[in-house]
Amino acid sequence: METAGLNESQIINEVYIRSFTGNPFIDAGIAAVCALAEKKDPAKISKSDLVDVTQQIMDIYLDNNEPKWQNLGKLFTINCILLNPSNKKNRHRKYEEYLHELMQKVSSASSVGNCIACGSRDAQPLLHGNAQRYPYRDEYPLSGSGGVLNYFSFFERGVPLCPLCTLLLQFMPLYVISNGKRLFLVHSHNPKIMLRIAQDSIISIKKNFSAGASLTFYQPPFKFFNINECAINVAREVIEKASVYEGKSGKTAIRLYSFVNSGQLNRFDFVDLPGEVFEFLEEANLGEMKENINDLFRESKNVTKKGRDIYSCLVNDFDISSPFFLRKRERNVVGGWQLFELYLLRVRKMEKERIEIIKKVGKRLYEYLKTDFKKLRDLEAEEYREFRLALERFQKMTLIYEIDDFPLLFPKDEKGRVRWRETQHLLLMYIYELVNKDKMEVKA
Ligand SMILES: [Zn+2]
Numbered sequence: 001m002e003t004a005g006l007n008e009s010q011i012i013n014e015v016y017i018r019s020f021t022g023n024p025f026i027d028a029g030i031a032a033v034c035a036l037a038e039k040k041d042p043a044k045i046s047k048s049d050l051v052d053v054t055q056q057i058m059d060i061y062l063d064n065n066e067p068k069w070q071n072l073g074k075l076f077t078i079n080c081i082l083l084n085p086s087n088k089k090n091r092h093r094k095y096e097e098y099l100h101e102l103m104q105k106v107s108s109a110s111s112v113g114n115c116i117a118c119g120s121r122d123a124q125p126l127l128h129g130n131a132q133r134y135p136y137r138d139e140y141p142l143s144g145s146g147g148v149l150n151y152f153s154f155f156e157r158g159v160p161l162c163p164l165c166t167l168l169l170q171f172m173p174l175y176v177i178s179n180g181k182r183l184f185l186v187h188s189h190n191p192k193i194m195l196r197i198a199q200d201s202i203i204s205i206k207k208n209f210s211a212g213a214s215l216t217f218y219q220p221p222f223k224f225f226n227i228n229e230c231a232i233n234v235a236r237e238v239i240e241k242a243s244v245y246e247g248k249s250g251k252t253a254i255r256l257y258s259f260v261n262s263g264q265l266n267r268f269d270f271v272d273l274p275g276e277v278f279e280f281l282e283e284a285n286l287g288e289m290k291e292n293i294n295d296l297f298r299e300s301k302n303v304t305k306k307g308r309d310i311y312s313c314l315v316n317d318f319d320i321s322s323p324f325f326l327r328k329r330e331r332n333v334v335g336g337w338q339l340f341e342l343y344l345l346r347v348r349k350m351e352k353e354r355i356e357i358i359k360k361v362g363k364r365l366y367e368y369l370k371t372d373f374k375k376l377r378d379l380e381a382e383e384y385r386e387f388r389l390a391l392e393r394f395q396k397m398t399l400i401y402e403i404d405d406f407p408l409l410f411p412k413d414e415k416g417r418v419r420w421r422e423t424q425h426l427l428l429m430y431i432y433e434l435v436n437k438d439k440m441e442v443k444a
Contacts, residue, residue, distance in 0.1 A: 014108040016050065016164060017042040020194070023117040024187040024257060025141060026161075027194060028175040029168030035198035036174070042191075050106065050167070054099050057170060058092075060209060065091040070216040074183055075173060077263035079145075080138040099170070101126060105163035115162035123160035134158025139169055141261035142268055174202055177234075178217035179224050182267065185257040186234050190249055196238050228311035231256040231273045232281070239282045248282060251275035277314050280346040289339045296335035300324045319348065322425050328380070331442060337433040354408040357401075358423070361409060362430030364400045369431070373442040379428060384420045 019042055020027045030042050036056055037049040061069050067082050081087060081095050109120035116123070125132040134152075136145045140159045144151025152158060161169075175198050176183045186197050201218035208215055222237060224230035235254060242249065254273040260266060284293040300310040303323055313320045325333055325340045333340055344350040369376050378390035394400050401409060410418050435442055 014047065015043050016047065016106065016108055017045050017168075018109045018118070018120055019043065020189075020191055021117045021119075021165075023165075024185055024255070025172060026117040026165050026168050027187060028185055029165075029171040031191075031194040031198035032171035032174040032202065033168065034195055035202045036171070040191075040195060047106070047108075050103065050164075053171070054103060054167070057174075058096060058099065060205070060215065061173075062092055062095060065089060067091070068215050069173060070214055071178070072173060074178075074260050074262050075141055075176060075217075077138045077261060079136075079263065099167070102163045102167040106167065107163075113162060114160065115165055116160050117165040118162060121162035121164060124163055125158070126163070126166070131157075134160050135166055135169070137261060137263070139166065141172075142259060142266060173217060174198070174205060176217050177201065177220055179230070180219065182258050182260055183217060184227070184230050184234075185259070187255045187257065188252060190252045192242060192249060193238050193252060193254065196242050197234070200237075200241070226311070227256060227258045227269055227271050228309070228315040230258070231271050231315050232277075232311045235273055235278050235281055236285065239278075239285045248286060250279060250282075252278045252282075254278065271315050273315055274317060274347075276347045276349070280343055283342060283346065284339055289335075289342065292335040292339040296324065296339065299334045314347075321348075321422075321429075326425055326429055328428075331428075331432045332436065333429045333433050337430060340429060351408070354411070355426075357405050357408045358426045359430055361401050361405065362427050363434065364398070365394065365427060366431045366434040368394055368398050368400065370435075370438075370440060373435075373440070376431070376442060379424070379431075381424075384418070387420060387424055 017030055017033075020030055033045060033050070033053050034040065034042055036053040037045055039045060039049065061067065061072075061082055065088060069082070072080070073083055076082065078084065081091065081098055084091075087094050105124060105126075107121055109118070111120075113119050113121040114123055115121050123134065125134050128136075134156065135143070135158050137143045137151070138145075140161070142151075143159050146157070149155045149157065153160075172185075175194075176185050177197070178184065186193065188194055200220070204218050205215060220234070220237060222233040224233050231254060234256065235252075239249075253275045256271050256273065258267070258269045281293070284290070297310065303310065305313060305318065305320070305323060308316070308318060310320055310324050312318075313324070320343070321340070322328075325335060325343070327334060341355060344355060345352065365379070369379075375390070375394070378393070379387065381387040381390060391400065410420060410423055412418055434440075
């Protein structure tokens, strides 16, 4: 592991990692290497950085021949060098030789290469015991092994990776997060997201390392029971921290993998957090609505819609207007109308014009109803006919809507059905907001 033989300008100019690759496992390694080397741009990682971070993981993972990392088997199986019981007496030497071989074979990035992850170098089989082969599932999670080659393309022996990508896999434990049961890997096209997670994870791991505590995968400060909750909370956590340093990210897609690669029990699942939901969470968090969005999640704790919680609805693109925002019984909009309007615009993609008409009609209804809130019940009708009749009755008494408002007030779906329930909910929500703002009392 040395840089001798290269002059200084060569060392500075050579690029080893061109960029993130799109492969979640390799990108996890790249993010962790950047955080360990304290560099934001993967292209700035030099050979001496690679030497340095490789030395760091040796010290983190092993205490002489003793593995220091708990639950590593969930990521690399019990067969990996770091855990394999047969390496009891020479684990340190074996791991050092393994890393050393990889480092020696690492070449700088070129414009061609058949490595399936980076495409910047050719894949190279390594000596494993007596056989030259590519990584199995004890190096590359959720792939195959000698006995189950059907997990590999064309029954190849292992995953065809270049030496640098194989090395990068060894940094994954520093990036993957856990809720104590499963492992979660956050993958995003936005490098700021991945770097932020890697930095948080490594700060926490280094703190435990210097305290002499046993090490394990990073457990973020928020609780998460399932993959949907994890996806939303990862986004909120990153937004909260990133905003301090970097400002807005805009529409950002996050794919969250949840898996266990123990060899005996392999599990795999993933969800995509829609970019629109990220944008909504970010705008709400950065603006004056921060308390409101916290209220929405706090108040939604025990609420479900057809068996789904708020996290599942947001991740899977189900409308959360009712019952998460709208609380009919309390005649209340949790988080307030302003936050709800942001949700309608960013996530539900509602036309601004429709929202403005709803607000105009809602305001007129409120002005009319505030003299006698008993009539509010007529608007809360369960049937379309009753609801329309109530509106028409009020219209006869005072101007509530113009005839031109109709197409946007009662739009039709693709089958020609009137979306009246949505209109009713929106009008009621706007009225409830005004009632609460003016601290009016509704005794109806
Ligand atoms: Zn590669």
